[in-house]
Structures are given as C-alpha cells and as structure tokens.
Amino acid sequence: MDPRYSAQDILRCDLCVTDVVQSHCEFCHVNLCNACVGQHLSDSTKNHRVVPYAERTAGPNNPKCSKHSKNCELYCEQCDLPVCSMCISSGKHKGHHLSDVLQDLSYKIEDLEKELKELETRIRPKYDEIATGIKTKKDNLETYYRILSTAITKQGEDWHREINIIVNKQKSEIDEMKIKHLAALNKQEKEILQITAKVNQCILDLKKILDSNEVSLDSAYKSRNTEFRRLPPEVIVSLPSFSPHQINTEQIHQMFGSLSALSITTEECRYTIKSLLDELELITILGTGYEFLYSVTSLSDEEIWTRGVDKTMKLYNLKGKLLKSIKTKSGSKPCDITVSRSGDLVYTDPDTRTVNIVKNKQIQEVIRLEGWIPYYICSTFSGDLLVTMDSEDKEQSKVVRYSGSTMKQTIQFDSVGKPLYSSNIYAKYISENRNLDICVADNEARAVVVVNQAGKLRFRYTGHPSTTTGSFSPRGITTDSQSQILIADWDNHCIHILDQDGQFLRYIDNCDLQLPWGICVDTRDNLFVAEYNSGKVKKIRYM
Known part of the structure; x- marks a missing residue:
C-alpha cells in the first residue's frame, strides 16, 4: 500500500x-x-x-439528527436537510441526491461570506451615502429657508420704498399747488387793496368839494364811479382732491409675488445595487478593420466610436456595421476620443495642440494649447472636459478641466507639492467616477491615481498582490454605475475591477483578452474592450 x-x-x-x-x-x-x-x-x-x-x-461539528439523536454525515438535496445513517436506512430518502454535510455547510458558509462581503462593502456604504446626503440636506435647509425669507423681506422693502416714493411725490405736488394757490390769492388781494385805496381817495375828494361850496372845484371833478363799478376779475380756483384707489387684496398678492407650494413625494430609486457575476459572459466580438486599435467609447447602448492607428475615427453598431467615418481636420492621428453629454464626438490632436468637437460632420476647434500637448480626454457628468496633457519639454504633466474653451481647474501636484503624474507621453487615460473622483491610469508610473473633485489625492493603485511585482501596466480606464473603477492591464491581458475606494474586487481574465487597451461601459454596465493587436472590440457582461 x-x-x-x-x-x-x-x-x-x-x-x-x-x-x-x-x-x-x-x-x-x-x-x-x-x-x-x-x-x-x-x-x-x-x-x-x-x-x-x-x-x-x-x-464545524456535524449537526445532530432531530429524529435519531445521531450525527448527520450527509445532506439530502431534495429534502433540504441533514440526515443520519438511520434516516438513510429508513428508505425515506431513496433515490435522493445526497452530499457530504460538511461540504454542503462549507458551500453555505461561502455563500454567507459573500453576502456579508456585499453587505459590508457595497450595500451598507450606499445607505451610509444616502444618510450623509440627507444630513447635508438638513444642514442646508436652514440656509435655504433663510434665503427665501430674506427674498420676501426684500420684496416688502422694495414695495415700501416705491410706496414712499409715490407718497412723497404726491405730497410734493400738493405743496407746489398750495404755493401757486396762495400766490394767486395774494395777487388778487393786492389788486383789491390798490383799487380800494383809489376809492377811498375819491371819497375824500368828494367830501372836500361838498364841504367847500366852491363851484370851481365842482366843475373840475371828474367821476370815476363808472370805473369802480367794474369789479376786478374773480379768481376761480378748482381745489385739488385725492381719490384713493380701493385696495384689492388679491391683486396686491398677485403683484407682490407668490410662494410655490412645498411638495414632498417619494419615487422609486433609479439606482440599483448590482453584483459582479460569478461567470462572465462574452456577448459580442466586433471587427473594426484597424491594424492596431486604441480607443473605444460608447455613444449609446447600440453604437460605439473607435479610434485606431490612422486618422479615421469610426462609428459602429453592435452588429458590426460601419455607420460613420470621420477624419481628423489636420490629417494627423487622434490620440483619444470621447462623447460629449450632447452626444457629439470629441477628439484630441497632439500635432496641432487642439481639442476638437464634431457637430453634424463639421469639425470645430474647442481648445488650442500653447506650450502643452493634449493627449487623453473624458467628458464629465456636468458636461465639462477633463484633458491630460504634458509640457512640450516633457518635464511636466497635469489634468485640466474645461467648460467649453474656458479652463476651470488644474490638477498637477499633491498636498506637499509633489507631482501627481509621471512626466511622460505614455498613456494617461482618464475617467470621472460617479462620486466625481478623477481617475487617471498612468502607464509610465504603473499606477492608477485617483483624486477627488477638488484635486486632492485619495489613493494610488499599483496592482493586485497576485500579479508579478511591477508588471501592472494600466492603459484604458472607465467607471460604472456602481462607482467601480475598471482598468485595462496590458501586460497581464486582463481587466482589474476596484471599488470607489481602491479596494480590489476581481479580475476579468477569462474572455481570452489579448493586449486590452481602451475600455468603456454603456448605460447597462456592459463592458467594451478594445484589443490592440486584433483590432477587435469585445462586449462583456460582468454585472
């Protein structure tokens, strides 16, 4: 033996x-x-x-049989319970599939461990994220309603100011009318006094003549009574009046402004926590006709743009039909492609130092650089463009965010002033994650560098310990609906999947991948892999 x-x-x-x-x-x-x-x-x-x-x-100890108080060494798959030798001899499990109870237990423990891992690493973090979002909303609630109340107060102050202007204006008009009225009366009074003085003088003259009995005075007197009988014009004044408009409360409310109603509803969350498949599925293999294939980017769930070794960018449907070909404006090879939020193709042209957008087959220059060379690019969820670029002397490398042609942000150094990225023209593919992290696959540094939205370093990933040290060769990079980071590993012919915090989850390495370069995902989390040498795109279901 x-x-x-x-x-x-x-x-x-x-x-x-x-x-x-x-x-x-x-x-x-x-x-x-x-x-x-x-x-x-x-x-x-x-x-x-x-x-x-x-x-x-x-x-683990063998479970006790509930009927015979013996250790159970087998597990009945049909009855879904552990059984002992006496259970077997009773004939009740005749023809049933029996397995080793400890082996079955180990499978169940393995399933429980997977469930625990999913709960700890995927499900609970999402609920924590939602709770954090609610706390942020509560923190912002006081500020929002204070701003709303301030706006209404300001409207009231504006109305008070306008009313005061109206009141003061009309009171000023009253003062001006009173002055004019008084002036007219004073003028009339002056004229009357002057005529009265003349009448008084005539009275004195007549009394003097009558008292003297002198005929000469009688004959010299000339009567003015006819003149005085014509009284001066009477001043007619139409007194002003104020006619207040009736206050229409409803109209005032309408003119002042209205508050929209508070609406609180719930809706089904469109976000679903997905799990990685145990068995990957190779769905489609598409030929692109390129001798060497570099990039693939999703236009829709049915169409993909590709970029190879020449100046032509090609749009294919998933049946392999060529739908559109676009040649670069300069005739030079594009370095990278992406699709804008509006569905337009965007590409970088290192030879002309430009970033260009294709609208209705017309190529428009969006960005032109001086002293820097644009290489890799991605479109963000906000509609911005993130561009990796190197200085012309190859001494510096950085990521720049653009809104249209306007530069909004530069990411180049860590918190202590050290460069975040290697200064080399080798691939620095870029992608934005759903949590707004910016992920760069730095091939020369053999690392993936992830910074947050503000540009602060979160972590570096240099490969899984199971790979040969230094063999990690990141090329294309993308992210999916679960905020997972997918990285094409050129040297090891596989795809690494990380969670959003840089923890390794698994490889995609059993779809006969050969020299994977560019990668992307569609809205259903299907993965597209551009193989460099074969010129083929492979569509893989991994979620």
Missing part, C-alpha cells in the same frame, strides 16, 4: 496530495503545503484565511 494513504501516515496537502501539510484555509477548510498556498490564494472569487496548521480553529 502507498504509505501516503496509510492511516499511520502524516497529514498530506489536499491539493498536491504529496507534501506535508503546513497551513490551513479556515474559509475553504483545505489543508495546504507551503508550495500550494499561492495557488490556492490565486482564486480571487473566494475569500481566504490561511493560517499555520497548528493555529487552525476547530472545524
């Missing part, structure tokens, strides 16, 4: 069945020799906890 299978033999590795056991995986319940530990850990679809064999915790 082979001593390896003798009951007296020492414990052997469960994988190679040759070497002596040195370690134990507590999640998989597998005994391992030192040489097989790495092979076991390479299965990234499972969680592992490898400990020295002597430090392993006790394994």
Whole structure:
C-alpha cells in the first residue's frame, strides 16, 4: 500500500496530495503545503484565511439528527436537510441526491461570506451615502429657508420704498399747488387793496368839494364811479382732491409675488445595487478593420466610436456595421476620443495642440494649447472636459478641466507639492467616477491615481498582490454605475475591477483578452474592450 494513504501516515496537502501539510484555509477548510498556498490564494472569487496548521480553529461539528439523536454525515438535496445513517436506512430518502454535510455547510458558509462581503462593502456604504446626503440636506435647509425669507423681506422693502416714493411725490405736488394757490390769492388781494385805496381817495375828494361850496372845484371833478363799478376779475380756483384707489387684496398678492407650494413625494430609486457575476459572459466580438486599435467609447447602448492607428475615427453598431467615418481636420492621428453629454464626438490632436468637437460632420476647434500637448480626454457628468496633457519639454504633466474653451481647474501636484503624474507621453487615460473622483491610469508610473473633485489625492493603485511585482501596466480606464473603477492591464491581458475606494474586487481574465487597451461601459454596465493587436472590440457582461 502507498504509505501516503496509510492511516499511520502524516497529514498530506489536499491539493498536491504529496507534501506535508503546513497551513490551513479556515474559509475553504483545505489543508495546504507551503508550495500550494499561492495557488490556492490565486482564486480571487473566494475569500481566504490561511493560517499555520497548528493555529487552525476547530472545524464545524456535524449537526445532530432531530429524529435519531445521531450525527448527520450527509445532506439530502431534495429534502433540504441533514440526515443520519438511520434516516438513510429508513428508505425515506431513496433515490435522493445526497452530499457530504460538511461540504454542503462549507458551500453555505461561502455563500454567507459573500453576502456579508456585499453587505459590508457595497450595500451598507450606499445607505451610509444616502444618510450623509440627507444630513447635508438638513444642514442646508436652514440656509435655504433663510434665503427665501430674506427674498420676501426684500420684496416688502422694495414695495415700501416705491410706496414712499409715490407718497412723497404726491405730497410734493400738493405743496407746489398750495404755493401757486396762495400766490394767486395774494395777487388778487393786492389788486383789491390798490383799487380800494383809489376809492377811498375819491371819497375824500368828494367830501372836500361838498364841504367847500366852491363851484370851481365842482366843475373840475371828474367821476370815476363808472370805473369802480367794474369789479376786478374773480379768481376761480378748482381745489385739488385725492381719490384713493380701493385696495384689492388679491391683486396686491398677485403683484407682490407668490410662494410655490412645498411638495414632498417619494419615487422609486433609479439606482440599483448590482453584483459582479460569478461567470462572465462574452456577448459580442466586433471587427473594426484597424491594424492596431486604441480607443473605444460608447455613444449609446447600440453604437460605439473607435479610434485606431490612422486618422479615421469610426462609428459602429453592435452588429458590426460601419455607420460613420470621420477624419481628423489636420490629417494627423487622434490620440483619444470621447462623447460629449450632447452626444457629439470629441477628439484630441497632439500635432496641432487642439481639442476638437464634431457637430453634424463639421469639425470645430474647442481648445488650442500653447506650450502643452493634449493627449487623453473624458467628458464629465456636468458636461465639462477633463484633458491630460504634458509640457512640450516633457518635464511636466497635469489634468485640466474645461467648460467649453474656458479652463476651470488644474490638477498637477499633491498636498506637499509633489507631482501627481509621471512626466511622460505614455498613456494617461482618464475617467470621472460617479462620486466625481478623477481617475487617471498612468502607464509610465504603473499606477492608477485617483483624486477627488477638488484635486486632492485619495489613493494610488499599483496592482493586485497576485500579479508579478511591477508588471501592472494600466492603459484604458472607465467607471460604472456602481462607482467601480475598471482598468485595462496590458501586460497581464486582463481587466482589474476596484471599488470607489481602491479596494480590489476581481479580475476579468477569462474572455481570452489579448493586449486590452481602451475600455468603456454603456448605460447597462456592459463592458467594451478594445484589443490592440486584433483590432477587435469585445462586449462583456460582468454585472
């Protein structure tokens, strides 16, 4: 008998069945020799906890049979319960599929561990994110209603100011009318006094003549009574009056302004927490006709733009039909392509130092640089453009945000003044995440550099420990609806998937990928991979 299978033999590795056991995986319940530990850990679809064999915790105990008080060694798949030898001998489980109860338990533990991982790393963070959003809304509530109240107060003050202007204007008009009225009366009074003085003088003259009895005075007197009988014109004054308009309360409210009603409703969240598939699905392979293929970007769920080694950018549908070809304005090879929020193709032209947009087959220059060369580009959720660029002397590299042709932000250094990106023209693909992080795949640095919206460094990812040190070769980069970051690894012929905080989740490495370069996702989280040498685009379902 082979001593390896003798009951007296020492414990052997469960994988190679040759070497002596040195370690134990507590999640998989597998005994391992030192040489097989790495092979076991390479299965990234499972969680592992490898400990020295002597430090392993006790394994799970066989459950007790509820009917016979014996240990259950088997599990009945049809009845979905553990069974003992007496249950089997009773014939009740005849023809049923039976499996090892501990093996079945290990599968269930594995499922529970997956559920726990999803709850901890994906579901709970989303609820925490929603709670944070509610807190932010509550913090902003006081400010919003204060601004609203201030606006109404200002409107009231404006109305008071206008009313005061009207009141003061009319009171001023009254004062002017009173002055004119008084002046007219004073003038009339003066004329009457003057005539009265003449009448009084005539009276004195007549009394003097009558008292003297001198005929000469009688004959010299000339009567003025006829003159005085014509009284002076009477001043007729039409007194002003104030006619107040009736206050129309409803009209005042309408003129003053109105408050819209507070509306509080709930609606189904359009965001769904998706899980990574255990088995990836290669849906479509499209030929593009390029000798070398660099970029792919999604126009819609049915159409993709591609960019290869020549000056032509091509639009294909998912049946492989060429829908449109656009040649660069300069005749030079574009470096990168993206689709704007309005659905227009945008490309960078390093030779002319420009960023251009294609509208109705007409190419318009959006940005022209001096001293810098634009390379890779992405369109943001707000409609801005993020552009990676190097200085002409190849000494500096940075990311610049543009709104149209206006530069809004420059991202170049970390908090201590060190460059965030390598200064080299090698690929620095760029993508914006749903949490507004800016993700750059820096091929020369063999790292993915992620900064927040303000440009502050969040983390660097330099590859999973299972890959050979220094072999991580990031090219294309994109993000999906779950804020996961997907990176094309050129040297290792695979795609890395990270969560938004840089934690490795899994590889996409079993779709026969060869030299993946550009990548993108559509609105349904289907992944498109541009293979450099084959000139093909592969559509993969991974969620």
